[in-house]
Amino acid sequence: MAKPSRLHKQFFARSVHAVAPDLIGATLLFNGVGGAIVEVEAYHHTDPAAHSYGGQTARNAVMFGPPGYAYVYRSYGIHWCVNFVCEREGSASAVLIRALEPTQGLAAMRRRRGMREERLLCSGPGRLTQALGITQAHNGLALDRAPFELFARTGKIDIVSGGRIGITKAVDLPWRYGLSGSRHLSKAF
C-alpha cells in the first residue's frame, strides 16, 4: 500500500458536501492516537441544525474562520464534540466527526474511556473525543499540524448517507455519511 498523503487546508476549502464523504476512510490521529473515520455529518450555515445558523457568536466563532481548523464545543454539559471547518472564511460550515475505527493508541483510548470494548471506544462524537483526549482547549487548532494528523484514504470504499442523528431540526436532510458495513458506526444507517 502506498504511503498515505497528508490532508492540508486545501482539502477543506471545498463544499462541506464534498469534504464530508471524502473524510470517510481517512485517518485521524490526535497525539498519535486515533484511527479511520467511519462516520461524519455535514453542517452548513444555511442549515437550521447548524450552530452557525443565525449568525456568529462567541461559541461558534471558529466556524466563521478559515477552513482547516477544529471547532470543539460542549454538548449536553457532558461531552465534547469536534468539527472540521470547511469551505471558505465566513461560510461557517463544518463537518462533525461522529465515529472512527480505532487503530492506533488502543491502550490510551481504553484508559481514557474506562472500557475494553474496541467497538465502543469511538462509536459516537462524545466517545470519540473522550478516547482521543480532545477538549475545549483544542478549539481553533489547525488540522494540518500537531497534535492533529490527517491522512487521505487509500483505495476504494463504499459510502452510505442518511438522515442525521441527535438533532431536532432539519432531521431529514441526508447529510450523514458513513463507511458501508462498518462495525464502528454510532448507529446503523
Add this chain to the structure above:
DNA sequence: TATGAGATCAACT
C-alpha cells in the same frame, strides 16, 4: 432488546 431518566454546563433568549 427497548425505553426512559439522569448527569451537568455553556451559550443563548
Add this chain to the structure above:
DNA sequence: GTTGATCTCATAC
C-alpha cells in the same frame, strides 16, 4: 430559565 450535533445505567418486558 431553557436548551442541546450525547452517553450510560437502570428498569421493564
